Amino acid sequence: MAASDSMSVQTARNLIRTAPSGREFEVLRLVSQLANQNTQASNARELLLRILDxxxxxxxxxxxxxxxxxxxGLFPYVSTDDLSLPDLIAYEAHRPLDFNRGDIVFHEIQAKVYRRLMSGENVILSAPTSFGKxxxxxxxxxxxxxxxxxxxLPTLALIDETRRRLSEFRDMYRVITHPSQALGERNLLIMTQERILDLPEMPELDLFMIDExxxxxxxxxxxxxxxxxxxALLRLSKTGANFYLAGPxxxxxxxxxxQDFxxxxxxxxFATVASDVTxxxxxxxxxxxxxxxxxxxxLDGPTLVYCSSPNRARAAAKYLLESGVGEPVTALRPxxxxxxxxxHPDWLLCKTLAQGIGIHHGKMPRAVAQYQVGAFNDGALKFLICTSTLIEGVNTSAKNVVxxxxxLNRKNLDFFTxxxxxxxxxxxxxxxxxxxxLFRAAPEENLPTVDVPLYTQGADTPTSLLIQLNDDELKPTSRNRIEExxxxxxxxxxxxxxxxxxxxQLQINLAKYVKENIRLVGADLSWRGWPTYDNLKACCKLIADFLHPIRGRTHGVVSASQLTLKINMLASSGGDITELINRELASPYETPDPDEAVERxxxxxxxxxxxAFPRLLMTTQSVVNPILVxxxxxxxxxxxxASSAKGMFLPKYISDVEEYGLPAQLAMKIVGSRGSFDSIDQLxxxxxxxxxxxxxxxxxxxxxxxTKFL
Known part of the structure; x- marks a missing residue:
């Protein structure tokens, strides 16, 4: 008998949701029929997950x-008490080797990926968010x-989450997250692509993974x-190591x-959770x-609310607060x-957190963002209003997603996102x-084909990537593109x-301008150590005019002059964010409210x-130096x-502890303003x-x- 002749999958979903009385066997019979059809196995898994609920x-x-x-193949959910000997053997075959973290058993496809990687194969895995990559x-x-x-990893937030999870392997590996840390005999590098490129020395890798x-x-x-x-992929590939690329x-x-890829x-x-979409x-x-x-x-249970931008997230959180959504959380008062x-005491986040509503977006201080994710996963925060910075990669324990x-980026969501x-x-x-x-209908199902421009070198591959390749790595068309x-x-x-x-080309345009105007700008550009205000202004103007155009309000500034002013203010305050916020509030040209001042x-x-500024300042140096001389x-x-700016003009390495979940203000309180450290490890x-x-x-x-995960 075909499954459709007895009961539909949708009927079974509805019965399970309402806790069926007297029809449990009928539901299980449908699941059994589906489980034995290759094309219906995903429906069988979904119904079983609903049964477990x-x-x-x-x-x-x-x-x-x-x-x-x-x-x-849902072995992680299997109870060994009732397994037959053949089933028990199959169960144990899905257990990874020498893994002492609890009673870990892979599901069917996890085991497949694991075995291939262990046998020396390269694997590119495309799987749902709940897969367990x-x-x-x-x-x-x-x-x-x-x-x-x-x-x-794509973000610094994921570095700390991953570092904490992998801290159990500290006895086996030197865990390195920062390019300044010295290599050990055995190394586990956990880094963003920028940090992989900044590494002064790459160890002889045996394996690398690229997440997302x-x-x-x-x-x-x-x-x-x-x-x-x-x-980063190019640098890693040249080590000859096996690779594991994972993503949605x-x-x-x-x-x-x-062909050599x-x-x-x-x-x-293969999913390990089911979803009800409304x-x-x-x-x-x-x-x-x-x-x-x-x-x-x-809604009951922890809830993520996706918004398209930080401003939308703030507006949503403010409305929920004013509408009385949430309830006071004593544990969050400190x-x-x-x-x-x-x-600032009038920052919106201070008010929403008190009512169990968090706000998570890319402007948040990293330690504050990480604290909110932890509070959400622990149940202290019921609502977390977020943008794509949380959706793409950070693990949460949300029951509901709104x-x-x-x-996203002013474009309609595609099916992939x-x-x-x-x-x-x-x-x-x-x-x-x-x-x-959903507040709008889901987009039409159409998953993308992913291009790797390092290898495909299509017409839209940026020249800033092509120029990094050697002649034998370039296609003829690419070689022609960079000949100029x-x-x-x-x-x-x-x-x-x-x-x-x-x-x-932007670097060349910058060089041409400086050459043509060297008598005008040369004296202001030839500084060393710490700049005067005019020195800084000259560099900011080159950055804004040639390397990073400022159009409208661009990340809190509207002109090269304002960029100069704010960089100088931050430097003069010794990295005091509160002083910068108060100066924003006291500006004679604008009168933002405290929340707006904090966010800007x-x-x-x-x-x-x-x-951006430290990187582009060093780019400017490398371009103008030969012209000056x-x-x-x-x-x-x-x-x-540039190094001081990257560290927010705080003592060296202090700002880096933000990614370890410790706010820079707290680190300063502990070590004092005169703390001096030769490395982040020393700090x-x-x-x-x-x-x-x-x-x-x-x-x-x-x-x-x-300290728990150091």
């Missing part, structure tokens, strides 16, 4: 459920087969970071990849926040007090069934290459001193100032030895969490 109703059929779980990596590390391993590998395709990611990820569901890899491509829809009535224009508030009032003292906005957001509902071994609420850069005499080819990710300041420090001006050296050791007794409860909790 209502396990009490199926208690009399425990042995049958257990057997079916084994049949569909990271657990495969953990098992590979635990095997002790690989001497040096590199893990490339689809970001290699610059059409699906930030172009600059996509270029750097391709360069895609359709395929580009057909134009070279050999790997097993495993695309699977399409809500489209609210009338101007009432969407009201509709969101009404929905949130009805956090709100500390945030008010160290940023897709409030259906846009929607699937990634949707996949955040539910959590293996915690929420068998997640709930997804080899033949020009404004900027040496080596300099164009050294400035990773910066468009070579956070946006500025994260993007400009924390990322050839025209009789002293050589410039911006390195000390971490100094912090770990601290016995400060004057920390607040919030600070003590953060400090304990910080």
């Amino acid at each position: 209502k396990v009490e109703a199926f208690a009399p059929y425990g042995k049958a459920v257990n057997s079916l779980l084994r049949t569909v 990271s657990l495969v990596l953990d098992a590979l590390i635990a095997s002790n087969k690989f001497r040096n391993i590199a893990v490339v 590998f689809y970001k290699l395709d610059i059409s699906r990611s930030d172009v600059d970071r996509g270029i750097l990820l391709n360069q 569901n895609i359709h395929a890899l580009s057909d134009s990849l070279p 050999t790997a097993s491509f495993i695309a699977t829809n 399409l809500l009535p489209t609210p009338e224009r101007g009432t969407e926040f009201e509709a969101l508030s009404e929905l949130c009032e009805t 956090a709100t007090k500390w945030l008010g003292e160290n940023f 897709v409030f906005d259906h846009k 929607y699937s990634n957001i949707k996949g955040r509902s539910g959590r293996m071994m915690r929420h068998f069934v997640g709930n997804v609420y 850069f080899r033949n020009q005499h404004h900027v040496p080819l080596e300099t164009l290459r050294e400035n990773n990710g910066v468009d070579p 300041t956070l946006d500025f420090v994260r993007h400009w001193p924390g990322f 050839s025209n009789g001006f002293p050589r410039c050296d911006y390195s000390a100032y 971490l050791q100094r912090l770990a030895r601290s016995r400060r007794t004057d920390l607040s409860k919030f600070e003590s909790d953060l400090f304990h969490s910080f």
Whole structure:
């Protein structure tokens, strides 16, 4: 009898949801029929996950459920008490070698990926969010087969999450997250693509993993970071190590990849949680926040609310707060007090956190963002209003996901991004069934084909990537595209290459301008150590005019003059964010409210001193130095100032502990403003030895969490 002749999958879903009375056997019979059809196995798994969510109703059929779980490959959910000898042998065959973290057993496809990697194959895995890709990596590390391993992650937030998870292997490996840390005999590198490129020495790798590998395709990611990820892949590939690329569901890899890019491509829809998707009535224009508030009032369990931008996330959180959504959380009062003292008491986050509502986006200080994710996973925060910075990679334990906005970067969500957001509902071994609420219909199902421009070198591959390749790595068309850069005499080819990710034509345009105006700008550019205000202004103008155009308000600044002013203010304050916020509030030209002042300041420090300015300042140095010297001006050296800016003008390495979950303000309180450290390891050791007794409860909790995983 065909499954459709007896009961439909949808009917079975409805029966399980309402805890069927008297029809349990009928549901299990359908599952059995589906489990024995290759094309229906995913439906069988989904129904079994729903049964596990209502396990009490199926208690009399425990042995049958257990057997079916084994049949569909859901071994992590299988109970060994009722297994036959053949089933028990199959169960044990899915256990990774030498892995002592609890009772770990792989599901069917995890085991397949693990075995192939252990046998020396390269694997590219395309799988749902709930697949358990990271657990495969953990098992590979635990095997002790690989001497040096590199893990490339898309964000600094993921570095700390991964470092904490892998801290159990500290006795086997030297765990390195920062390029300044010295290599050990056996190394586990956990880094972003930028840090992989900044490593002064690459150990002889045996294995590397790139998480969220689809970001290699610059059409699906930030172009600059996509270029750097391709360069990181090039550097890692040259070690000859085996690789494991993992990411969400895609359709395929580009057909134009070279033959020597050999790997097993495993695309699977194997999921370990199920989702109930509810399409809500489209609210009338101007009432969407009201509709969101009404929905949130009805939800039970931890809830993520996806918004398209930080401004939308703030607006949504503010409306929920004013509508009375959430309830006071006593455990979060120390956090709100500390945030008010160290940023501003009227910052919206201080108010929403007190009601169990978090706000997570790319402008947030890293330690504050990590604290909120931890509070959400621990149940202290019921709601976490977030943007794509949380959706793409960070693990959460959300029961519900609300897709409030259906846009990303001002474009409608495609099916790929929607699937990634949707996949955040539910959590293996915690929420068998997640709930997804949509304010617009889901996009049409159409998964992408991922391109790797490092290899395909299509017409849209940026020249800043092509210029990094050797002649034998370039296609003839690519060689022709960069010929003009080899033949020009404004900027040496080596300099164009050294400035990773910066468009070579922009560097050449900068050089031409400086050459033509050397008598006008030369004196202001030939500084060393610490600049005068005019020195800084001259460099900021070159950056804004040639390397990073400022159009409108760009990450908290509207002009090169304002960039100069704010960089100088941050330097003069010694990295005091509170002072920068107060100066923003006191500006005679603008009168932002405290919340706006905090957000603008956070946006500025994260993007400009924390990322773009130091890199572009050093690019400027490398381009202008030969011009200065050839025209009789002293050589410039911006390195000390660039390094200080990258560290937010705090003592060296202090700002880096943010990614370990310790706010820079707290690190400064512990070590003092005169702390001087030769390496980040020295700073971490100094912090770990601290016995400060004057920390607040919030600070003590953060400090304990910080030291636990060092």
